Amino acid sequence: DRTLLPYEKRAELTSNSIAKRLFTIMATKKTNLCLSVDLTSSTKILDLVQKVGEHVCLVKTHIDIVEDYTDNFIVQLKELAQKFNFLVLEDRKYADIGHTVSLQYSKGLYNVADWADCVTVHSLPGEGILKALNDSAHSSRGVFLLAEMSSEGNLITPDYTEATVKMAAKYPELITGFVCQKKSTFKDPSLIQLTPGVQLESSKDELGQVYNTPEKVILENGADVIVVGRGIVSAKNPEAQAVVYKDTLWKCYTKRVSG
Numbered sequence: 297d298r299t300l301l302p303y304e305k306r307a308e309l310t311s312n313s314i315a316k317r318l319f320t321i322m323a324t325k326k327t328n329l330c331l332s333v334d335l336t337s338s339t340k341i342l343d344l345v346q347k348v349g350e351h352v353c354l355v356k357t358h359i360d361i362v363e364d365y366t367d368n369f370i371v372q373l374k375e376l377a378q379k380f381n382f383l384v385l386e387d388r389k390y391a392d393i394g395h396t397v398s399l400q401y402s403k404g405l406y407n408v409a410d411w412a413d414c415v416t417v418h419s420l421p422g423e424g425i426l427k428a429l430n431d432s433a434h435s436s437r438g439v440f441l442l443a444e445m446s447s448e449g450n451l452i453t454p455d456y457t458e459a460t461v462k463m464a465a466k467y468p469e470l471i472t473g474f475v476c477q478k479k480s481t482f483k484d485p486s487l488i489q490l491t492p493g494v495q496l497e498s499s500k501d502e503l504g505q506v507y508n509t510p511e512k513v514i515l516e517n518g519a520d521v522i523v524v525g526r527g528i529v530s531a532k533n534p535e536a537q538a539v540v541y542k543d544t545l546w547k548c549y550t551k552r553v554s555g
């Protein structure tokens with residue numbers, strides 16, 4: 297059972313440099329919280345990350361929702377990443393043919409390849425998408441492959457999930473882990489389970505998002521890194537709420553690994 301091993305042990309098993317760093321950061325900072333900083337103003341993003349950076353292992357961006365993007369925003373975000381020791385995941389969910397994805401990844405306004413430690417990718421187009429990223433990513437980069445989604449009525453089937461996990465096994469140096477919902481989705485302890493759809497206050501939104509509790513996603517469903525967006529971003533006091541999430545999530549993890 298991969299989920300019973302502590303993060304520091306799993307750090308020793310991985311072939312992907314970002315998975316190694318992320319496992320190590322979690323063990324050192326004692327946090328498995330990923331903040332999904334889904335805000336559209338760069339100042340608001342930087343303010344929030346300044347406040348909660350010390351409590352998270354990973355900051356997840358949707359760079360294409362930022363209305364006032366500049367290269368300097370990235371410089372400042374990366375300075376915060378250095379200062380607080382977290383990694384940056386650009387949640388781009390690439391889903392095109394390999395050639396197009398290699399352009400989307402390393403060209404254009406955002407030049408994601410330049411700054412994101414890892415990115416999210418759909419397996420839908422087939423292996424070419426991973427080949428493309430493998431060729432254009434440098435050695436300290438990672439991919440979280442979408443094997444399942446949190447949203448109601450999504451079209452991913454068990455066969456699709458299984459084929460996704462098989463596809464990932466061909467690229468051990470590239471793959472950091474899976475975005476997924478279930479413990480049974482994969483067995484390899486060197487890969488990281490990133491699980492979104494967590495909120496303490498609510499069980500769904502109006503557009504199909506489904507929320508589970510920290511206990512459920514960590515103890516039952518095998519989550520390693522837990523993505524929280526609006527649970528923190530929309531809280532009255534995001535900093536205080538980030539601490540609540542961090543403590544609750546970490547308690548579930550320590551319970552899990554102590555058997």
Ligand code: S5P
Pocket residue numbers: 332334358387416444445446447475492493494505523524525526527
């Ligand atoms: O299945 C998924 C995969 C992802 S990456 N379901 C998700 O919700 N996400 C992302 O996690 C989504 O794009 C959003 O940025 C975040 C969840 O945000 P929240 O506000 O619902 O916590």
